[in-house]
Amino acid sequence: xxxxxxxxxxxxxxxxxxxxxxxxxxxxxxxxxxxxxxxxxxxxxxxxxxxxxxxxxxxxxxxxxxxxxxxxxxxxxxxxxxxxxxxxxxxxxxxxxxxxxxxxxxxxxxxxxxxxxxxxxxxxxxxxxxxxxxxxxxxxxxxxxxxxxxxxxxxxxxxxxxxxxxxxxxxxxxxxxxxxxxxxxxxxxxxxxxxxxxxxxxxxxxxxxxxxxxxxxxxxxxxxxxxxxxxxxxxxxxxxxxxxxxxxxxxxxxxxx
Ligand code: NAD
Numbered sequence: 533x534x535x536x537x538x539x540x541x542x543x544x545x546x547x548x549x550x551x552x553x554x555x556x557x558x559x560x561x562x563x564x565x566x567x568x569x570x571x572x573x574x575x576x577x578x579x580x581x582x583x584x585x586x587x588x589x590x591x592x593x594x595x596x597x598x599x600x601x602x603x604x605x606x607x608x609x610x611x612x613x614x615x616x617x618x619x620x621x622x623x624x625x626x627x628x629x630x631x632x633x634x635x636x637x638x639x640x641x642x643x644x645x646x647x648x649x650x651x652x653x654x655x656x657x658x659x660x661x662x663x664x665x666x667x668x669x670x671x672x673x674x675x676x677x678x679x680x681x682x683x684x685x686x687x688x689x690x691x692x693x694x695x696x697x698x699x700x701x702x703x704x705x706x707x708x709x710x711x712x713x714x715x716x717x718x719x720x721x722x723x724x725x726x727x728x729x730x731x732x733x734x735x736x737x738x739x740x741x742x743x744x745x746x747x748x749x750x751x752x753x754x755x756x757x758x759x760x761x762x763x764x765x766x767x768x769x770x771x772x773x774x775x776x777x778x779x780x781x782x783x784x785x786x787x788x789x
Contacts, residue, residue, distance in 0.1 A: 537770070538623060538672070538769075538770045539620065539621060539623070540567075541569065541620035541621075542568060542569065542620055542621060542622075542623040542624070543568065543569040543570070543571055543594075543615065543619040543620050543621060543622045543623065543624075544560075544563050544568045544569070544570060544571070544622075544623065544624040544625070544626065544768060545571045545573055545612070545615060545622055545624070545625045545626070545659070545663060546559055546560050546563075546570070546571070546572055546573070546625075546626045546628060547573045547574065547602050547625075547626070547627055547628055547629040547655070547659055548573075548574055548602075548627075548628035548629030548630060549572045549573075549574060549580070549583065549626070549628060550572055550574035550576045550579035550580040550582075550583050550597065551574075551576070551579065551730070551731065552579070552583070553730055553731050553736070553757070554628070554730050554731070554732070554757065555628060555678070555725070555728060555730055555757050555760045555761065555764075556572070556574075556626065556628040556629075557572075557583055557757070558756075558757035558758050558760070558761035559626055559628070559760070559761040559764040559765065560572060560583065560587055560595075561587060561590075561591075561761070562758070562761040562762060562764070562765045563624075563764075563765050563768070564587045564590070564591040564593045564595065565591060566765060566769070567593065568593065568624070569593055569594040569595065569619045569620050570584060570587050570588075570593060570594070570595040570596075571584075571595070571596055571597075571598065571615040571619055571622070572584050572595070572596070572597040572598070573598050573600050573602070573608075573611050573612075573615070573629075573659070574597070574598075574599065574600070574629065575599065575600065575601050575602070575629070576599070577597070577598070577599020577600075578599075579597075580597030580598060580599055581596075581597035581599075582597070583597055584596050584597035585597070594618075594619055594620070596614075596615065596618055596619065598611040598614055598615060599611070601655075602627075602629045602651060602654075602655030602656070602658060602659050603650035603651050603654050603655045603658065604658075605658050605662075608655075608658050608659055608662050609662060612659075612662045612663060616666065621666065621670060622663055622666055622667065622673075623667075623672060623673060623674065623768075624673070624674040624675070624676075624768035625659065625660065625663045625673070625674070625675045625676070625768075626675075626676050626677075626678075626764055626768060627655070627656045627659060627660065627675070627676070627677040627678060627702075628678050629651060629652075629655055629659075630651060630652045630678065630698075630732070631647075631648060631651050631652065631695075631732075632690045632691050632695050632732050632733060632734075633648045633691065633692055633693075633694040633695040634689065634690045634691070634692060634734065635692060635694070636692055636693075637692060637693040640692075640693065640694055644694065645694050648694040648695055648698055649694070649697075649698055649701075652695070652698035652699070652701075652702075653698045653701045653702070653705070656677050656702060656705060657705070660675055660677075660709065663675075664713065664718070667713075667716065667718050668713065668716045668718070671716050671717045671718075672716075672717050672718070673713070673716070673717070673718035673719070674718070674719050674767065674768040674769075674772070675709070675718065675719070675720045675721070676720075676721050676722070676723060676764055676767045676768055677702050677705065677706055677720075677721075677722050677723075678702070678722070678723055678724075678725065679699045679700070679702040679703055679706075679722045679723065679724040679779060680695070680696070680699040680724055680725060681724055681725065681726045681727075681781070681783050681786060681787060682695055682696040682699050683696055683699040683700035683702070683703060683724060684724065684781075684787060685786075685787075688727075689733070690732070690733040690734055691733075699724070702722055703722055703724075703779055706720050706721060706722040706777065706779070707777045710776045710777035711777065714776055717773075719767075719772065719773065719775060719776040720776055720777065721767050721772075721775060721776060721777070721778045721779070721780065722778070722779045722780070723760065723763055723764065723767070723779070723780045723782060724779055724780065724781050724782070724783070724787075725755060725760050725782050725783060726749065726754070726755060726781075726782070726783025726784060726786040726787075727745040727746075727749075727754040727755065727783075727786075728754060728755045728756065728757060728759075728760055729742070729754050729755070729756055729757065730757060737754065742754050748786055748789040749783070749784040749785060749786045749789065750784055750785025750786070750789065751784035751785060752784075753784065754784075755782060755783065755784060759782065760782055763780055763782055767780070
């Protein structure tokens with residue numbers, strides 16, 4: 533069996549892609565430039581719609597933004613139904629919605645723990661399961677979920693135990709789901725970024741903070757959103773049909789430092 537031919541009209545759903553300075557928005561821009569129809573699903577409905585409007589006008593592709601909480605099954609079902617009714621078939625899903633947890637272990641409350649797991653892990657489960665219904669029917673699909681180097685190295689300043697545990701969970705989720713859906717021509721992979729220049733770590737990174745974060749990184753700098761976006765686009769694209777259950781490190785060499 534060879535790589536499936538993608539339909540010329542196809543949609544990628546990107547969760548957590550509303551933030552103008554986030555990885556998801558960069559991935560949406562990149563995939564729009566490759567001709568994908570774009571669906572941005574984010575808890576921030578206003579920014580999701582604004583991002584989609586900008587992408588649609590810049591690239592002349594179809595793009596919609598839908599407000600939804602990934603941790604809420606009914607909210608996700610409504611959002612995906614709206615996307616299915618408005619855009620070409622969903623061929624790809626990028627699970628990017630996530631929050632960090634800078635609280636130390638002994639200070640973490642059960643409510644905080646549950647909230648990080650609800651968004652980072654349960655959200656990934658809910659959205660993937662909903663989108664997979666159509667993918668399985670069409671026997672074609674690509675899923676990428678964002679883990680983190682925190683899963684491998686045990687966190688950092690803004691990513692302590694709860695966050696690291698969810699991002700390690702993404703790795704088991706990815707491998708086990710890949711095993712179940714491979715027979716339907718669907719690939720499932722994870723990307724584990726090191727520090728990337730976005731606002732998730734408590735606001736825009738100062739030069740001083742970037743210099744601190746760069747210590748131990750072979751390439752001597754933090755990564756860019758566009759670099760992660762290029763990897764997402766590759767793993768969701770037609771040429772990656774024989775890659776599944778894999779985790780791609782993208783961290784300038786930090787994983788062996
Ligand atoms: P970001 O804060 O720009 O993006 C996160 C997005 O998720 C936001 O648009 C936010 O509105 C959305 N979101 C939050 N809760 C949601 C919910 N309940 N439902 C729907 N959407 C929700 O951050 P980013 O840096 O672009 O992060 C994207 C992903 O990459 C996250 O999963 C993050 O953990 C991961 N990651 C980031 C880095 C980094 O250094 N920036 C490193 C490793 C992994």
